[in-house]
Amino acid sequence: MSDEAEILAANTAYYDAFAAADFAAMSRIWADDDPTCIHPGWPALVGRPSILESYRQIFSNPHQERIEPRNATVLVTGDEARVLCVEFVAGAALAATNSFRRVDGAWRMIHHQASPIAALVEEPVAQRSSKRLN
């Protein structure tokens, strides 16, 4: 498996853990050393304890919307990698950065930040079709 494929798999594992509200999986994904996380609208979280606590809170919210990641771009330099992707959440789009570090052969998350995109809003497929027809 290429580095890029491994990093994309780690990125997918993050969103799968989020969708399943799987706290154990999320704990394994995050690196031990110096992780940082900026959820939309939140101040920066530094270190595993505060980051994992944030996911515990998010996962305990029964109204948490599903995140649909799209258009991932991978940039890798040695043991450091960034994935940029667009998160679609309840009709809104966010620009997300997920940074990974290779630790003992596994790509672990060291940074996550998602911020709202003003310009890009996806239309439902049905609406696009009807526009084309009119």
Next chain:
Amino acid sequence: MSDEAEILAANTAYYDAFAAADFAAMSRIWADDDPTCIHPGWPALVGRPSILESYRQIFSNPHQERIEPRNATVLVTGDEARVLCVEFVAGAALAATNSFRRVDGAWRMIHHQASPIAALVEEPVAQRSSKRLN
């Protein structure tokens, strides 16, 4: 100079270049290889040409507000570093991540992302003082 001090100086140089609308300085700050940038509300920019073009646009805006960076936290691992800080812009606060890579002995910016913080709003000093007095 310690790594941390060098990285903080690079971070300050970024905001100084921004404040001075100094395009040449901004060009020197950004790395050649694989830089990425997510301005508030913008989709992700990948690569030097689109990133530098974005700063050319920003610098040509006569109404661009000054950014005041505060509370920088530096995390460094080998030749890779992240600075997290809060940007104050026209009374609003943004959580910013500035990532740097050491290239030929100089810390060059490889990633910038700033996203609005909902919770944190700074009060003017005068207002804080009057609260303390009352």
